[in-house]
Amino acid sequence: MSKIQVNNTAALGQVIDQEQVAALRPAAEAAALKLEQGTGLGNDFLGWLHLPSSITPDFLNDIEATAQSLRSKCQYVVTIGIGGSYLGAKAVIEALADNFAAYKPATTHVLFAGNNIGEDYLYDLIDLLKGKQFGIIVISKSGTTTEPSIAFRLLKDMLEQQVGKAEAATRIVAVTDARRGALRGLATQEGYKTYVIPDNVGGRFSVLTPVGLLPIAVAGYDIKALVEGAVEMEKAGGDDIFTYATTRNALYRAGRKIELLVNFNPKLHYFAEWWKQLYGESEGKDHKGIFPAACDFTTDLHSMGQWIQDGERTIYETVISVGEPAHSVVIPDDKANLDGLNFIAGKHVDYVNKMAELGTRLAHVDGGVPNLLITVPALKEKYLGQLIYFFEKACGVSGYILDVNPFNQPGVEAYKKNMFALLDKPGYEAESKAIKAKLGK
Numbered sequence: 411m412s413k414i415q416v417n418n419t420a421a422l423g424q425v426i427d428q429e430q431v432a433a434l435r436p437a438a439e440a441a442a443l444k445l446e447q448g449t450g451l452g453n454d455f456l457g458w459l460h461l462p463s464s465i466t467p468d469f470l471n472d473i474e475a476t477a478q479s480l481r482s483k484c485q486y487v488v489t490i491g492i493g494g495s496y497l498g499a500k501a502v503i504e505a506l507a508d509n510f511a512a513y514k515p516a517t518t519h520v521l522f523a524g525n526n527i528g529e530d531y532l533y534d535l536i537d538l539l540k541g542k543q544f545g546i547i548v549i550s551k552s553g554t555t556t557e558p559s560i561a562f563r564l565l566k567d568m569l570e571q572q573v574g575k576a577e578a579a580t581r582i583v584a585v586t587d588a589r590r591g592a593l594r595g596l597a598t599q600e601g602y603k604t605y606v607i608p609d610n611v612g613g614r615f616s617v618l619t620p621v622g623l624l625p626i627a628v629a630g631y632d633i634k635a636l637v638e639g640a641v642e643m644e645k646a647g648g649d650d651i652f653t654y655a656t657t658r659n660a661l662y663r664a665g666r667k668i669e670l671l672v673n674f675n676p677k678l679h680y681f682a683e684w685w686k687q688l689y690g691e692s693e694g695k696d697h698k699g700i701f702p703a704a705c706d707f708t709t710d711l712h713s714m715g716q717w718i719q720d721g722e723r724t725i726y727e728t729v730i731s732v733g734e735p736a737h738s739v740v741i742p743d744d745k746a747n748l749d750g751l752n753f754i755a756g757k758h759v760d761y762v763n764k765m766a767e768l769g770t771r772l773a774h775v776d777g778g779v780p781n782l783l784i785t786v787p788a789l790k791e792k793y794l795g796q797l798i799y800f801f802e803k804a805c806g807v808s809g810y811i812l813d814v815n816p817f818n819q820p821g822v823e824a825y826k827k828n829m830f831a832l833l834d835k836p837g838y839e840a841e842s843k844a845i846k847a848k849l850g851k
């Protein structure tokens with residue numbers, strides 16, 4: 411089976427050595443056992459662990475049928491959600507899509523909303539959708555998150571005005587909790603097609619539920635291959651996962667507090683955004699946790715490269731290296747050679763990119779930045795499925811090595827409480843009074 415691979419050789423020798431990594435292996439194995447036996451912190455949120463192998467062909471067929479129905483009617487399908495309720499779908503779609511898909515004709519464009527509170531963002535979206543055939547996938551595990559709720563209220567209204575309430579109900583799909591939350595009530599009342607986010611799967615671990623699978627299928631990608639890749643990784647288990655989890659924890663203990671996930675392919679930008687939530691929400695608690703940051707290379711070498719090469723030595727780098735590009739572009743020969751580029755004439759652009767990648771890794775290691783390498787054969791559904799499961803499992807293992815609960819996110823509530831208090835939300839009267847006093851109002 412061709413699969414993703416992890417290599418930590420270039421992470422060793424300066425800041426940490428193999429012994430320090432090996433010393434964490436028993437902790438990693440104990441963490442994996444805790445996940446398997448459900449005996450660790452947050453054990454009511456382990457539904458993702460054997461999720462891939464529990465997905466049936468019938469379930470995927472049903473999602474594909476719903477996707478096809480939306481595709482047949484809609485030029486645009488707006489996926490409404492935030493955090494784990496959008497980043498997985500966005501990451502996979504961007505990794506697989508034509509870089510310029512937005513400017514090329516397509517049966518159906520998948521758009522995203524409810525992931526910010528930008529008035530102009532919503533204005534521009536509403537403007538785009540005026541008079542167009544569109545549908546909505548509204549995703550919220552809690553069913554009460556403010557950002558997607560605002561976007562859904564606006565777009566539902568607009569859709570009903572454009573096509574009538576009955577037709578709108580056939581173009582809206584809700585993905586939410588089986589029982590709880592305002593979205594569940596609304597979907598039942600309006601008769602929307604719904605999918606359930608299992609109770610024991612947290613938002614940031616939900617990309618392989620309908621949260622990710624439905625928008626990915628609407629965008630035209632092969633969700634069966636995606637799940638197949640995840641199943642392969644679920645069954646393959648250990649070594650690469652342990653290597654990644656133990657090396658990053660050894661580096662953290664040696665003072666490397668920031669992990670920089672870098673790619674040499676712009677299609678992976680949102681994959682890093684998904685990864686940032688996965689690791690940031692899972693590990694950043696009890697005043698602990700590696701700070702997950704990301705860069706797109708070579709783009710950011712011309713902005714962040716100086717800092718990475720020469721700034722404070724608190725970072726290490728994890729490179730996601732893609733083996734093969736999907737297409738071929740060769741650099742042409744030029745008789746005049748005024749740009750001096752004939753030394754690479756006849757070479758594939760990807761060959762130059764790979765030399766940039768190798769040169770960057772060597773330079774950064776020389777500059778004191780330990781380097782982990784994850785190779786992905788190609789940007790295809792199957793390998794993305796492997797990568798998703800790899801990072802999820804490594805996150806659970808890593809979180810237990812760090813001795814935090816990797817499956818909760820209590821810290822996210824602080825901003826929400828203040829926002830509701832400032833907005834005078836019913837039920838927040840005491841908080842409103844307190845925050846206004848603090849602001850001298």
Ligand SMILES: O=P(O)(O)OC[C@H]1O[C@](O)(CO)[C@@H](O)[C@@H]1O
Binds near residue numbers: 493553555614691822
């Ligand atoms: O799916 P929901 O409940 O709308 O939550 C969206 C995101 O918001 C958070 O709950 C944080 O507020 C994330 O954990 C989650 O992925």
